[in-house]
Amino acid sequence: MKYEIFLLDADQTIFDFDKSEKNAIKDVLTNAGLPFNEEIYNTYHIINRDLWHKYEKGEIERKDIFSNRFKMLFEKLNFDVKEDLNIKYFDRLASYAYLIDGAIEFLQELSNNGKIYLATNGKISIQNSRINLSGISKYLTNVFVSDLIGYAKPKKEFFEFIENNIKDFDKQKTVMIGDSLTSDILGGNNFGIDTIWLNFNNENVINIKPTYQVKNYNQILKIIKES
8 A cells, every 4th residue: 555644634524623613602602691593603614714714824823813703703793792702612612522424433444554643723732632532542643733833734834843753754655634625735735745635515626636536434445545
C-alpha cells in the first residue's frame, strides 16, 4: 500500500460537529434566557463559518472569531446582550462528542492499514475532551491541534509542525483526509501531499482540486487498500 500515514480531520469528518454545535448553542442561549430556534442556529452557523474562512485566508486573527461571532449574532437578531458567552459555549461544546455514523468502524479499519494522526483546527481542551468522551483515542497515534501548534490549516506551518513531530515522516506515504476544501485539501495540496476530500454533501468542486474525491468512508478505504 502506498499510504502509511493518515492525517485525519476531526470535525465533520469523524465528529458530527454541526450536531454538537447546535446543542451547545441551544444550551447557551436558553440558559441566558434567550430564544432558540432553527433560524437563530442557522444564522450563528453562517456567521461562525464565514469567520473561520476569513481566518483560514489570513484576513483575521483567531481571537477575532471568538470575540465577534456572538456579538455579530446578537446585532443581527437585535438582542441586547452584553455578556460574552464564548466561555460558556466552549464548556458546552466540550461536553458533546457525537460521531458520524460509521466513524468507529472506519477508524478501526484505517488503523489496521497505517498510523492515524488527527490533524484539526480548534481548541485543544475541547478536542481532547471530545476525543476522550467518544472513545476514539485507541485508534490514534497522536493528535495535532492548531491551538497548540500556533498555526491552523491550511497554513503550511501547520503541516510542517506535523512533519517535524512524526518520526520517519514521508510525504509520499502521507495523505490528508478531510471534509473541507479550503482547510484540509488546500493545506495538503500546498504542503505537497495527496489529499482525499470526503464530500458527504455532494458539494461542487471549486478551484481547489483534491487528489481523490469520495462520498463515504468505504470509498476512502478502497483508495487506501488499492493504492
